[in-house]
Amino acid sequence: MSRKARMSRKWRIVAAVVAGFTAMSLAACGGDGEAGTDSFAVGLLLPNRTTPRWEEWDRPLIEQQLKERCPSCTVEYANAENDVANQRQQMVSMITKGVRVLILDPADTKALRSSIQEAREAGVPVVAYDRLAEGPISGFVSFNGAQVGRLQGEALLKAMADKGNGGNVVMMNGDPTTSNAAWFRRGALSVLTGEVKIIRSYDTQGWRPENAHANMSAAIAALGPDRIGGVLAANDDIAAGVISALKRARVKELPPVTGQDADLDAVQRIVKGEQYMTVYKPFGTQAAAVAAMAVALGRGEDGRDVATTTYDSPTTKNIPSVLLDPTAVTVGNIEQTLVEDGVYTIDQICIRELRPACDAAGLTR
Template sequence: MTRHAVVAAAAASMALSLTACGGETGSGDSADKGSSTKIGLLLPENKTSRYEALDRPKFEEAVRGTCLDCEIVYNNAVSDIVKQKQQFDQLIAGGVRVIALDPVDATKAAGWVKEAKAKNKGLKIVAYDRAIAGADAYVSHDNTKVGELQGEALIDALGDKASDASIVMINGDEKDPNAGQFKEGAHNALNGKVGKIAYEASGEWDPKIAGEKMSAAISNLGKSKIDAVYSANDGMAGGIIATLDDAGIKRIPVGGQDAEKAAIQRIIAGTQTFTVYKSPLELAPKAAEVAVDLLMDLPLRAKSEVNGIPSHLLDPVIVDRTNIQSTVISEGIYTADDLCTDELAEKCAELGIK
């Protein structure tokens, strides 16, 4: 029996059960008030374009593709922890049984999850892209591997200069456990392979703050003492590259992650060296699949565990000038028309982007 058939059979069985019981309302434990058809999706911020442009639509599409009766309730916290807590509570009050949660602050979210699950025994939580203690499942990319790929790509870009290179590192928000894993992976790759990490700070996932930290690094080190920049994501890389350009520092390796449209265009233009592509064609649909399985009380088919939580860890891919066509274009994330503006048309042709 295919998974679609299993989900359909489970949905039909649940519907009959609800009808026999006179619907979803009733007395007793608040777990009985959860909706059999609602799945919540809570994303953390909108400064990183992938969340609204890729994660949300791919998640919603995947849920609807396997569960015709499912309703998706969506909110974005716009980097506000208090707002996300309110959104989380509203979903539960609205009868949502399964929530895919990408937290602004994973530590605080673990407290919400513990409290909510104690009061609502049927509540299920999918930790989306960021690990949350107490979640029922975790779906992400291998975040340490992401950092390692970033560090290795920076070393490759430096070539023979790597062993003497002076590196600036602008990391993600320290409240985000993923940021710590990216940083750990990057240090695994860079330590002992480059001259030194000359300056390191958090850009807090904010392009403006990242640009300010880059400006501080330039002031502290001097323009001629910076050979490459590690940026934990593409949004911050944009702010960093603008600051480097304003300071007259050009053509040094700068890399990020997320394969944002603007980052791919900078790679085509030659101002950004690489990004890490974490395919939403894998992440969002896998999280949606897990959410539907939890909703239907089907067994999870997790391939691993992280801190005792059934987990799916997906493989990231480096994207640079050599493989734009075979990654983000071939997978349909962007078209050549999306990326190749009039000013980039010649460079796109040189790279075989079509």
């Protein structure tokens, strides 16, 4: 199936989920009669290409949602490639070109504070997407990070109990330059504290699997694999590095490893029994919410008309926000979540070498 065909199929399935945000955005813009009557440019800035979701899901879904809400609007797109200086320049370039609103997933949530202030002074509102940015942002759209961490922690406790593993956990956190990393960690610790012992905790620069591999290798060398009962990995890239380190160390029975983002590789690792779980965040719903807020702000309207709550950053209080609910995915509910939502087909997950494992998991009949 071609990428274009896959995206078409995915969009047909998520359309029903995002209909509520479509209605919300039209109401904020004065109803169907006024929707799309003006045109302006929206800047979309994503942080890296390391995490598959940004290019595979978020960019095309946001662009499509923006086009549906404002047919005459255009999108200026840039990817920071994990370089905050690059993202600063991209923001300056977009403001110079005359974008009316920015959707920003920051490469560094603190370092872009001055750039966001400059955007505010230029009259360009900034909507923080997925990661909360410091500075005078006008809106925030994400999944509830505390709930992400709680789902990971709860799943890890269950998996460790099911395997009869000891109560020692290695925490493989995200990049500390992003606010989400601390958010996820707090959510996980709210579940794990008092139930297990955190014997090692690492930050993963750039959310890169090679850095997670190095950290996990250090943990194995210091502790020995037998003392590691489970690994709280903040996302699927980190989980990939953790699992590669465990396999390289010739650990025969892998401890339970968590993840996040429902990357295809991670789902296949779950089927194989190498990764215990991931956290699924329906990106179509998130894209719909951020597009609704960006179009409202671009039209000079109030982001609170789209927001469902407020959230505080270290620099800004009561930010109009949409915080969505994530879902835990294990081998037992892949079909009921990712397949039914059109994220992946059974054929995409169950490649030839995984057919026996998929048969055992009940994914192929």
